[in-house]
Amino acid sequence: MARAARFPHLLLLLPLLALAGPVACGDDPDTTPDSGTQGVDAGTGDSGTGDAGTGDSGTGTEDAGTDGGVACTPSGWDAGTADTGVITDTSLDILVRLRAIPGLSVQENPNGARVPAGYRFFIMTFNQPSDHAHPECQRFEQRVTLLHAADTKPLVLSTGGYNVSVAPSRSELTQLLSANQLSVEHRFFPPSIPSPADWSHLTVRQSADDFHRLTQALKLLYTGKWVSTGASKGGETVVFFRRYYPDDVDATVAYVAPIARRDDDRFPAFQAVVGGDAQAACRERLWAFQREVLTRREKMLERYRTYAAEQQLTFTRLGFERALEHAVIETYFAFWQYDVPSRCSTNIPDPTATDEALFAAMDYEVGLDSFSDKGIAGYDAYYYQAALELGWPQPYEAHLGALIQHPGTDTGDVYSPPGIPFVFRPEAMPDIQDWVSVHGERLMFIYGSLDPWTSAAYVLGNAQDSFFYTVEGGNHGSRISQLPAEAQAAAKANLNRWMGIAPLKRAPKVSLAEEPPTFAPHLPPRLRSGLHR
Template sequence: MRLNRIVLLLFILLIVSCKSSAPFVEVPEKSTFEKLASIKNVVKIEKLELVSHFDENYEIWFNQPIDHNDLSKGTFNQRVFLGFENTSKPVIVELRGYGIGSDKAGELASHYEANQLAIEHRYFNNSRPAEIDWNTLTIENAAKDQSIIINAIRDVLYPKSKFISTGISKGCQTTMAHRRYFPKNVDASVCYVGPLNFKREDPRIYSFLKNVGTKEEREKVKAFQNLCFENRSALLEQMKNVAKKGQLSWEFGIENALDYTILEYSFAYWQWGTDVSSIPPKDVSPNIIYKHLIDVVGYSFFEASSVEKLQPYFWAALTEQGIYGYETKPFKKYFNSNEVKKFDWAFPEGITKTYNTQPMKEIKSYLDISAEKILFIYGEYDTWSATAVELQKDASKRQLYKFVKPKGDHKTRIKSFEQDKQNKIYKIIDNWLN
């Protein structure tokens, strides 16, 4: 019996010895491309030319439900850009309110030399189904799109990294909505110049335009608008000539287009920080008047091809996120009524929808009661600051902060502030990342 045990022991030792002497085969780690390809709803990946500081750069297409609450409606493909730097670095998630215009690093990714995940908003650019069911374009569906993408990228590449979401303007609205539905999906957020509107045509815009800047500058702005209306016939001929040469058109008519452009001037003037010295005096030609008007307002908000591209923006604004209108009362001698001119014409053809006030109220409630680690950036003179987020007095206890650049406009970023304020802002973000 004892002999059998000795033989068995020698046999086991022989097996162990053989295994230990066998050559060690190292399994190579999967590449970034392979890890991304392993995501179940990724349908296409393309490795792109390097940009910014990224070591690798990818365009990725995710297959997403058209309606997360009704999967029978099918799917669409959503575009994402990933600037891969290092799995030990933070991930800056740029939640675009529109399409993706560039895959370059944004302000935060550049500052931290971090990874960047840019998510195109559903139904912009090519991130749209062949035929759009407009009722599925909701902030809830968009937030669920973003959550799926963030979770998938985190799982395969960055399980230990900090994630910070960020967005500009409508992207800021998108960032707020994403945090309201998925408060723990990222570690913190930085929101730039985003409105929080409580009505479809939020009247705070009108009050803002009556009080922003100095009295002298406001008077010059209004005087220029009056000058445009006084020269309306000449300006209309110029717009017709431009339309003919540039093949431009307006679904609600060229005369309405001119009126809306003149009314938009004050909003655009303050939004983009126009230099008051650029406003023409009264004794200039219609050519100069028209040029300045278009330099400030442009054609991209009302012209038919632009409206088609911006259709998802108008739908969201007119149904959940809010916009503004134009008061005609200050120009009553040029109009037959005191009506507020609205954007009803911007609905997709054949469909309208009642504005739902609940989503923005829910975001406000979230910010007032439970939101944590969100930093807001605004420009004082930006017209969209009329409906900026207002923080509760105890907001800093939940690490909610708001910084307003004096006389800043819609282009205000962290780099727009004085150095000491930039340091203060980045110290907050540093603490979130650490």
């Protein structure tokens, strides 16, 4: 059991009783300070409010842009008095107990969705400070969902790092453990965004503070073991959470989670040889495809403009020229990220193909609407995070030579929302990696050998009771259930041990089609239904 879960129930609840309001604190979007330039540590200067999520876990790491110098007018928001007798009374219905938690608004399956057998489904919001250093100022509602099985079963704390689906779907871990599942929308992904939004509050530390407050609130109900999990950006998000609050959960399973650098040159080096000799022919086919598309630049641009008109899309942020080049670059990346080599000759046309076939192949692999104003704006929060702290892959484009007329522009800072200032924090990701290597424990990382994001995989170092697994031939959808039998059995045994579950003679079957829908920039249209293929 994580250390926080051993506190008396009343002590756990006290931080939730002093929350302050949802009203904007005089923020002026035109005077938003430069992200990354402030040296205030989110959650460490609490203004005496006692809001959960303010402890630093002894890290002493400063977080950029948590105050921003914005004048604060206390809102006077009051969550009311919690009835701990109701919250901890296991004889009461779970809906009654959930609604007794201060700041938590709850609806049970309001859309009448089909719920997995043995579960009840809730869509909820949890009131959070925009800036955990000043909980008396602006606040927002963070959307979460809950699949409830039993309050004594393990709880899987899950996030995709982007939006959250309001459909009752179960992650791989939830299926393996027959567990409860709490799914969390990342701050600044609508509707979980303050209004007006001070983007300097979108940091890894502020996000970790969100998860901390939510975890402390729900642990009054869910007294079993907790495991955090997520894939890709969700995977790195739960590792960030563990770095700042290592005892809030008992273990973490992060799938295909990168720990990148600014303009990370490990990515092009990986892509140049991805798959080794066995995939040399596929790499050559993709390179030939890229060269042919760019050789037919004017015809491709004409098709792109027609496509934009038909789809009612605008391209003012990138322009069609850059959008086309980025689509060509990202098609190669996306093939290895989401497709499989066995379909290389089927999905990637040869250079003699028609203009229509070449254009359609790009749309299939990467989604040409991803480069439109609408496609980019949907992931503004991610691009801002990449530009501020997360880093991004260096474009793999050198092999295309003079065919690339806008080199070095397929980057996080170019895609970051216009008019929102930032200063990249080079220490942010090394700090996370250092924590994993020196202080990490009960961590499990799953990667795919062909996935370009594996080039920025975490390094275990001296992490204790921690494991690194690779799905050979796997892409960005790699999961425990895709590991070889021996490694799969070992991973499941470690997970069961962490969760205090006796080994099962027959492990539960996992259906990846039942997993939550995927959210990600440049997600191929065929995967936007959430299916893993």
